[in-house]
Amino acid sequence: MSAKIRLATVWLDGCSGCHMSLLDIDERLLDIADRIELVSSPIMDVKGFPENIDLTIVEGAITNEEDLHKVLAFRKNTKLLMALGDCAITGNVPAMRNTFAIDDLYNRAYVENADAEKQVPGAVVPRLLDRTRPIHEVVPVDVYVPGCPPHADVIFYAIAELLEGRMPDPMKMGKFG
Amino acid sequence: MSDAPHILTLKIDDQDVSAVEGQTILAVARENGIAVPTLCFLKGLSPVGACRLCLVEIKGVPKLLPACVTRAAEGMEVTTDSPRLREYRRTILELLFAERNHVCSICVSNNNCELQSLARAQGLTHVRVPYRHPRLGVDATHSRFSADHNRCILCARCVRVCDEIEGAHTWDIMGRGIDCRVITDMNQPWGQSDTCTSCGKCVHVCPTGTLTEKGVAAAEMKKRQQFLPYLTAMREERE
Amino acid sequence: MTPEELRELAARRREELQEFKYRLNVCLAAGCQSCHGDSVYKALKAEVESRKLEGVQVRGVGCLSLCAEGPLVQVEPDNLLYQRVRAEDAPELIESMYGKPLKRLACPTDAPFFAAQKQIVLENSGRIDPESLEDYLAADGYEGLMRALTEMTPAEVIAEMTTSGLRGRGGGGFPTGLKWSTVAKSKGAKKFVICNGDEGDPGAFMDRSVLESDPHRVIEGMIIAGYAVGASHGYAYIRAEYPLAVKRIQNAIKQATKVGLLGEGICGTGFGFTIEVRLGAGAFVCGEETALIASIEGKRGQPRPRPPFPAESGLWGYPTLINNVETFANVPPILRNGGAWFAGMGTEKSKGTKVFALAGRVKNTGLIEVPMGITLRKIIFDIGGGIPDGKKFKAVQTGGPSGGCIPEEHLDMPVDYDSLAKVGSIMGSGGMIVMDETSCMVDVAKYFMEFCKSESCGKCVPCRAGTDQMHGLLSKICAGEATMDDLALLEHLCEVVKNTSLCGLGQTAPNPVLSTLRYFRHEYLAHIQEKRCPAGVCKIKAAAEVHA
Numbered sequence: 026m027s028a029k030i031r032l033a034t035v036w037l038d039g040c041s042g043c044h045m046s047l048l049d050i051d052e053r054l055l056d057i058a059d060r061i062e063l064v065s066s067p068i069m070d071v072k073g074f075p076e077n078i079d080l081t082i083v084e085g086a087i088t089n090e091e092d093l094h095k096v097l098a099f100r101k102n103t104k105l106l107m108a109l110g111d112c113a114i115t116g117n118v119p120a121m122r123n124t125f126a127i128d129d130l131y132n133r134a135y136v137e138n139a140d141a142e143k144q145v146p147g148a149v150v151p152r153l154l155d156r157t158r159p160i161h162e163v164v165p166v167d168v169y170v171p172g173c174p175p176h177a178d179v180i181f182y183a184i185a186e187l188l189e190g191r192m193p194d195p196m197k198m199g200k201f202g
Numbered sequence: 203m204s205d206a207p208h209i210l211t212l213k214i215d216d217q218d219v220s221a222v223e224g225q226t227i228l229a230v231a232r233e234n235g236i237a238v239p240t241l242c243f244l245k246g247l248s249p250v251g252a253c254r255l256c257l258v259e260i261k262g263v264p265k266l267l268p269a270c271v272t273r274a275a276e277g278m279e280v281t282t283d284s285p286r287l288r289e290y291r292r293t294i295l296e297l298l299f300a301e302r303n304h305v306c307s308i309c310v311s312n313n314n315c316e317l318q319s320l321a322r323a324q325g326l327t328h329v330r331v332p333y334r335h336p337r338l339g340v341d342a343t344h345s346r347f348s349a350d351h352n353r354c355i356l357c358a359r360c361v362r363v364c365d366e367i368e369g370a371h372t373w374d375i376m377g378r379g380i381d382c383r384v385i386t387d388m389n390q391p392w393g394q395s396d397t398c399t400s401c402g403k404c405v406h407v408c409p410t411g412t413l414t415e416k417g418v419a420a421a422e423m424k425k426r427q428q429f430l431p432y433l434t435a436m437r438e439e440r441e
Numbered sequence: 442m443t444p445e446e447l448r449e450l451a452a453r454r455r456e457e458l459q460e461f462k463y464r465l466n467v468c469l470a471a472g473c474q475s476c477h478g479d480s481v482y483k484a485l486k487a488e489v490e491s492r493k494l495e496g497v498q499v500r501g502v503g504c505l506s507l508c509a510e511g512p513l514v515q516v517e518p519d520n521l522l523y524q525r526v527r528a529e530d531a532p533e534l535i536e537s538m539y540g541k542p543l544k545r546l547a548c549p550t551d552a553p554f555f556a557a558q559k560q561i562v563l564e565n566s567g568r569i570d571p572e573s574l575e576d577y578l579a580a581d582g583y584e585g586l587m588r589a590l591t592e593m594t595p596a597e598v599i600a601e602m603t604t605s606g607l608r609g610r611g612g613g614g615f616p617t618g619l620k621w622s623t624v625a626k627s628k629g630a631k632k633f634v635i636c637n638g639d640e641g642d643p644g645a646f647m648d649r650s651v652l653e654s655d656p657h658r659v660i661e662g663m664i665i666a667g668y669a670v671g672a673s674h675g676y677a678y679i680r681a682e683y684p685l686a687v688k689r690i691q692n693a694i695k696q697a698t699k700v701g702l703l704g705e706g707i708c709g710t711g712f713g714f715t716i717e718v719r720l721g722a723g724a725f726v727c728g729e730e731t732a733l734i735a736s737i738e739g740k741r742g743q744p745r746p747r748p749p750f751p752a753e754s755g756l757w758g759y760p761t762l763i764n765n766v767e768t769f770a771n772v773p774p775i776l777r778n779g780g781a782w783f784a785g786m787g788t789e790k791s792k793g794t795k796v797f798a799l800a801g802r803v804k805n806t807g808l809i810e811v812p813m814g815i816t817l818r819k820i821i822f823d824i825g826g827g828i829p830d831g832k833k834f835k836a837v838q839t840g841g842p843s844g845g846c847i848p849e850e851h852l853d854m855p856v857d858y859d860s861l862a863k864v865g866s867i868m869g870s871g872g873m874i875v876m877d878e879t880s881c882m883v884d885v886a887k888y889f890m891e892f893c894k895s896e897s898c899g900k901c902v903p904c905r906a907g908t909d910q911m912h913g914l915l916s917k918i919c920a921g922e923a924t925m926d927d928l929a930l931l932e933h934l935c936e937v938v939k940n941t942s943l944c945g946l947g948q949t950a951p952n953p954v955l956s957t958l959r960y961f962r963h964e965y966l967a968h969i970q971e972k973r974c975p976a977g978v979c980k981i982k983a984a985a986e987v988h989a
Contacts (some may be wrong), residue, residue, distance in 0.1 A: 111307055114328050118305060123335035156335070161328050169327035173307030200322045202306025202313065202421075251746035252901045254941045266940055271746045293937045297906035330930060331910045356899060375741065375899070378724070380909040382899030 039085030343393030503654020585776030604780030642841025662769030840869025845956025904947025
């Protein structure tokens with residue numbers, strides 16, 4: 026074994042349960058730790074977008090301008106992109122907002138249900154896109170690992186296979202939901 | 203002449219199998235351990251050939267035919283699995299997932315859903331057609347059951363079991379095409395239905411989390427369909 | 442009535458008709474009525490009455506073919522045709538009968554529009570009063586039935602149909618003789634005959650016109666079919682959107698029943714047959730035979746898988762013969778003149794004539810009947826008179842939402858079932874829509890997909906959800922927002938929906954897309970890659986306005 030693979034994980038519109046499940050790989054993390062170099066992740070404090078990534082694992086759906094910006098940037102800098110979990114693959118719970126008009130959503134969240142400062146935020150909060158989308162509707166995805174969250178075993182299997190240079194078939198072990 | 207049933211021989215997936223005249227390709231395949239995916243089909247209800255997942259190739263027939271309604275014939279050569287069939291089945295499942303709001307993670311039928319397990323069996327990694335995200339309601343007016351139209355795939359099992367087995371014909375389908383919806387009576391709330399006997403058969407034949415019992419949480423709804431072959435067998439005996 | 446009595450009735454009517462020296466035939470089919478043909482009829486009648494003219498008959502008739510120039514009035518005995526007649530023209534028109542033809546309103550009947558047609562199905566259209574049984578009898582009506590009942594066995598009738606080579610005019614082109622013999626051979630305590638009058642293709646009005654112009658012909662065809670296959674009851678299923686057609690067929694059934702052409706012991710023979718009218722409730726899919734049967738049974742109008750075919754198990758599970766209006770309308774002349782006579786017309790595999798509803802960007806729109814094998818070019822440029830306003834021809838759409846668009850390069854192809862299928866379209870029921878350079882072919886495909894999407898019954902998944910997705914993708918292409926991936930997905934969905942749908946509606950719904958992709962792919966690419974609509978139909982936002 027020579028060079029470590031450069032790995033990034035990204036958290037878009039999701040509950041972070043997929044990242045929790047990733048950590049649930051537990052002691053197996055140690056097995057892969059010396060074969061990867063984590064270059065960006067919500068559990069790290071890294072600013073900006075690293076380059077020459079080998080594998081980017083994306084949790085969450087694309088819901089606002091920030092998500093869109095991130096996914097485009099990571100896709101540009103990564104060889105492989107893994108959609109991790111149902112939000113990334115199907116839109117899942119975040120996409121349930123797609124049945125509502127955006128103005129109604131803003132109004133409900135920031136005006137009707139607010140106790141104070143009843144107003145729709147301006148520039149400080151990234152604007153919602155017209156609809157929440159799964160990753161593959163916006164950028165190409167190489168590996169799909171379904172589940173809400175995906176079981177740690179499925180995640181480990183997928184990463185281990187990729188480390189061995191094989192394309193995993195997570196549908197064999199995983200499922201939606 | 204004897205009235206012994208006429209026995210046919212045919213090939214399914216290169217396997218020599220025998221069938222009683224009148225048996226469907228699906229029945230023969232399942233007898234012989236050959237898996238053919240189905241969704242609208244349910245043993246004990248009249249087959250309608252609507253979901254198109256059980257389409258098979260038959261040598262010499264230009265069109266694909268649904269195994270659930272196509273009868274076995276002497277010398278038939280049936281293929282139930284091919285790259286083309288797999289691709290079509292996958293696409294049909296994708297169309298279903300995109301049609302309404304099938305959010306597995308928060309569904310009472312999570313892990314006990316026929317659509318979900320078919321997706322897995324058919325290796326559906328993601329849905330290539332855009333999700334439609336229609337705005338559909340939930341009818342929770344019945345005291346014991348609820349109907350979540352977001353999860354309905356319009357297989358019409360509820361319609362058939364209510365009509366053919368329970369004899370109430372509470373359920374039916376209204377509208378056309380993409381706007382179709384299952385309804386109770388003349389599109390009244392389920393709880394106000396005059397014909398519903400609250401037998402719950404529809405709930406248990408429903409393949410997804412559309413018709414469910416109240417009071418169950420996510421992934422808690424388990425459907426029990428054993429009553430159906432039992433009931434039909436008993437009735438046939440009596441006849 | 443016996444055949445002799447009926448023939449006497451016919452002879453008497455012929456005499457009566459000869460008593461009139463002049464006759465004004467006013468088209469009262471739906472096309473001319475919609476531009477006030479009925480008020481022309483009333484004005485002419487009032488004029489004749491007020492002038493107390495003798496030997497002049499004003500008669501309402503069925504379709505006179507050139508709908509584009511309606512209201513039409515034909516004047517006998519000189520067989521002059523007048524177009525765009527208004528009620529105010531009545532006095533001048535009456536006077537012209539005694540003097541010079543009225544040039545101002547003259548419609549040239551020697552034009553190819555009329556000369557190149559060959560009328561069998563429409564032989565009585567515009568020539569008889571569709572509300573008069575006697576008129577039909579005087580035009581040799583019910584002679585075919587009488588021949589069948591008194592001189593032929595059912596098997597001989599079927600043999601005659603087989604000899605004729607007639608193929609189903611509803612779209613599929615299934616050999617009629619074969620269908621009849623299958624129903625005849627099927628075992629059942631009862632059998633039924635159904636006439637499919639649920640014509641629903643956009644721009645198609647062949648069946649409506651036949652029912653409005655010559656309803657007895659369809660009834661005669663149905664009775665002959667009933668005799669041939671051993672059925673004693675028939676249903677005429679007609680869409681409710683055709684009130685005039687419904688009224689006329691109901692009137693014709695009443696008349697036929699009165700003289701014993703329907704009911705017990707028809708024409709004094711032992712054969713009995715009755716016909717009931719059933720109205721369609723506006724669902725296009727009910728033109729599909731199993732959906733139509735479900736609709737007659739009082740069920741939700743949706744198709745079921747075939748086999749079993751209706752010939753074996755149809756209406757209420759009994760063997761059922763189901764043919765289209767135009768198919769039945771071809772039966773009486775075949776029985777009257779023999780199958781060989783019919784087989785003498787048309788091409789090797791497509792016999793006889795075909796009625797087309799010529800519409801769209803063509804000078805002479807209207808109802809035409811042409812021999813099979815005629816070229817599309819002849820239909821569009823001779824009969825149709827070409828494209829108006831100096832525009833350029835682009836495509837002709839046949840077969841409605843199940844058909845395809847045929848480009849210029851195939852215009853010299855003969856019109857028959859197999860040639861049309863070869864170029865990616867179908868004969869269909871006879872809709873023919875001509876398009877010129879101002880039509881965007883992607884927009885056309887989108888239009889037909891929208892039609893299929895809203896007419897899908899929703900029973901099977903690929904048609905219900907697939908047509909909706911295809912329509913979404915086509916809309917995206919038209920809006921200039923699609924990618925090449927979207928186009929690939931569209932083509933994939935076309936394949937899946939075509940091969941997996943339950944009935945003909947879904948199986949053929951992708952045809953307009955597939956045929957336009959085959960011949961006009963460059964128009965799709967222009968929308969996708971250049972964000973421009975070559976015909977200028979689709980509104981595409983400038984690139985800068987397109988949201989990322």
